[in-house]
Amino acid sequence: MVTASLAIVAVYYLANPFGDHLATIVSHFGYSMLVYYFSSVVCLLLSRIILVKYPQFSSLPHTFLIPLIYGFALLVIKIVRPLADRFFSRVNNRHPVAEWCLSVLFIPLSLFFFFVQHFLTANNLGGNTAALLITLAYFILALLVMNHVGSDLHYRDQATFASHNLDSLTNYTDKLEVMYDDLRRFRHDYQNILISLSSALSDNHIAYAKQAIQELTQSSSRIVDMPTSVFEALQNITDLGVKSIVYQKLSDAIKDGLHPRLEVVRPLELTTTLQPLDAIRITAILLDNAINAAQVSKQKKVSLSLFENENAQFIIVGNSTKEAQVDLNKLAELEHSISIGNNHHLGLRNLKIILGHYPNAVNDRSSNQHWLEQKIVLPKK
Template sequence: MTYFNLINPFTLTPSLGFLIVWAVKICVFYPLTFWGTFKHLGQRHVPFVLYLMIALVAFFLPFNFLLNDYLLITLMISLYYFFANHSGETLTDLVATFSFSALLDYLAFLIGSYGLGICKVLFSFAGTPLYYLLVNFLVLISYGIALLLVRVLRPFFQRYLARLRGQHILAEWLLSLAFLPLSYYLYYAQYNHYLMQSPTMLTGATFHNASPVQIRAIALLEVIIYVLLVLLVMELVSRYLANRDRANFADYRLESLTRYTSQLEVMNDDLRRFRHDYKNILYSLTSALETNNLEFAKRSLAQLSAATNKSIDVPTGIIGPLKNIQDAGLKAVIFNKISTAMEKKIALQVEIVDPIDFNKTMEPVDTIRIVAILFDNAIKAAASAPQPRLDLSLYENEFAQFIIVGNSTVHQVDLAALDHASQTVSIVNNHHLGLRNLRIILARYPGASNDRRAESHWFEQRIIIPKRQEKAN
């Protein structure tokens, strides 16, 4: 059984006509099928030059051989990732999309192949012009079946990606390998002329006396059951991980809310004590002035000044603007991050002038992840700066909502190097940490952007999320 084959069609084809048919089938039909299914599943644009490049390679390294398929699929993913990935999609999501489209391609080709074999036996048209026509156009027939499968399963796949994207890379990679057994099954079936040369190789003596139609029907049923099991595993795994993420997210929000509530209680207790002490000192000062006891009046006034200075230490000017954040979970998380910055002696400025609700434009978990990434990077960088400082500004206009986080830095930030690092897998520097995940999150919202500015040891990130436009009635 041959797993890999590199050929020269010019020396193997018996005639020019055969060579033309070979070229059309290998260089047109197969690239169209693989690229087309991927294109429609992921709703992406594939440049014509990529079709051409794969056609030229496939002419000498044709599909239908196990390792050939894997090499060509790897080449196609690489070409798209490096030359057509204008939206900045991650390699993990790209592999998942291409792998799922390959799964549907193989399933569609097996349905077409077994279906043709069953019809050939049932209707006895083997050797007729119609049969040869169907055989030569089997790839296109299978492509049509694949597009029908894409139409049915695209919502399922989009939901699957939404649950895993950017958070469970290992699970996404492992589930992307589900097409490999089916590709080997297809290769095995083709080698045995779709299980007709050695029918007992499929499951043993059970089918020793089975008819050709029964063999093909059972084989097709096995393939369909395998794909259904793959879909079931994808659904269960993604749902479990998504539910676990929601539970962790809820715990994080609860922890932040608890800390926020506790701090408010402490501030309220401090304010009550201050009012009590303030009132007592005023009574003492009034009594001293009424009795002309200037020494006692001076001591009372000094105590009043000390109490006032102590009250100023309560960061109401920083925490007060948080009342304009409508989402309690986001408010608590921002307070949590602000508290961390204060513990590190970082000077803070918070500007949230008007009420704002980010749930109108983003999912709550995405908003919190964006804010957490920006704060974590800013705190880490500012803590090492000569003059630690961090600014937060939240506001909106008619068209978009804005999240602006700025911080002081030790060195001037190289924006070009930062953009390059945010697209790599390994991110280790202060402002590189989490930026790749930030880019993944923003990619889910059409028109969202991250404008960065760096000057005079100051770095600022401006997240812009367009508001969802309501459809006109």
């Protein structure tokens, strides 16, 4: 246990390029130890059972036991890998409680291995057979628990995803209804003012005509100046979840007095290269950081561009900055910060963790002339 704990600490601080949470690293170690102890118990018990029938080979297990354990462990890993990958892809850096709880599954097997080594005699065929069956049953039970918990958390994530989409869609629909009511009232006022203007000109009432023109100008300015054009490109975002989060964040930017810009020239589906939840999380983190930085800048500008070519998809988020040039090295350092006291720091670290699940993804930053731009490149293959 002490060795495993030291190894976990070493990996967390010295070999953690994507900034995985401690719970994630512990869960991977726990799974590795589970497979190791399972393989050790099975190989030891099988060798004992075989030696009872063939005592002339008593010297062989001592020579080949360790290679057999590691070879058997590799075979087990290959067989159960689909289940393990499915489980870890659902809980990694998302459900720390599940990771902590399931990371201790190896402890009962380690204690049982100690019992088999020191208290169960080699020539006890019945006891060794029973121990082997117990070991197999426990390992199968552990896999069933991982499968059940992984599936349950997956369905919970999907439910949260669906609820988020529904809330955002409701908000989006309400906003469209308000805009429609404003346009309907404007059309009604516009017609009345034109009638008044025409009547005033016919009667040569210049003062009244000027007043009508002034009212018309004010009413037109109120509609024309509405920041609705920024949302026109939303129709080219085909993922409802991504569309909802982009609408929500850009709406927040407008409320905060910023000047957002959205560019999506052609229909785009980010979920062809990203998991749906990851696409939402990446977009939300990038826009949150950009909005926070733009609020303290002079220009107060934020931009989001989504496009693709034959080989990759691109997410480009830019924002005006207070500094003429941001120190990109400091941003890189924040990605590895383990402090949770700053949401901006935490967002950068979470972004790095998410992108760590996509080995071919590229995260490129540039800063110049009070403008910071972050480009995410996601290969399609």
